[in-house]
Amino acid sequence: MAVIDGRQTDLGGGMMIHRILPSRLQRMVGPFIFLDHIGPVQIAAGQKTDVRPHPHIGLSTLTYLFEGRQVHRDSLGIEQVIVPGDVNWMTAGRGIAHSERAVPEDRSQERSFHGLQFWVALPDETEDQDPSFVHYPKSQIPELVFSEYSAQIIVGKFNGTSSPVKPSSEMVFVNFKTNTKCKIQFEYPEFELGVYLISGEIKVKDLELKTHQMKTFTESGEVEASAGAHFILIGGRSFQTTRHIFWNFVSSSPEKIEAAKAAWKNRTFPQVPGESEFVPLPEK
């Protein structure tokens, strides 16, 4: 159990993020090994925020936006605009490269951006699988609307409702917004769980969270929220084997990470069609 403070970082071009995972206090929450909370930011007209092509192995990226939009391109040749409420689920498996760029007609305008990007580690059995990309439009993501709160069930189950998103292992991701003061119970046997506060006031298992903090726990818990709170629940079954992480690579095997580093450096890694820029391999 931990209370993790998101660390604020400027990714460049005023793209302010809070990085919650991995943390010194807890590397993973179930299969979740990385979490960036992006914004909310106002991006000035003409400001460049594009993420140039870069590689991944051994993980799935899960992108979910609250405001703004961006275009995803990958080495499978897929091009997809993501808007708030949609889910982009990209599985790297043995290797994928992608870029995430502003939509061309948005570039000349001031715009707001707010979202989450997760990495979930792939289980041993599937970490070398073929890469894939699945887009789920907002209309496919179940939403529960009560007088006290609303919940989008983005991955897994909540309150008897299941998401159609096909996860890489057993997990949950739910987005909550409250209308009134209320209590919400969670019950997920054998799951590691985390509640992360985006805005407003909540208590998780009687502990008051600050904005950009995540409290982790196991199996069950209760959130006591004020009106107008926005928070997420994530979690899942933990892995029996260790995950290594270097830059954008996750693997059960240090050798596979070394091979991916070499492939990106010598340009034998799959490339994104139509893209000539790329993010170079960092030294460390």
Ligand code: MN
């Ligand atoms: Mn990426």
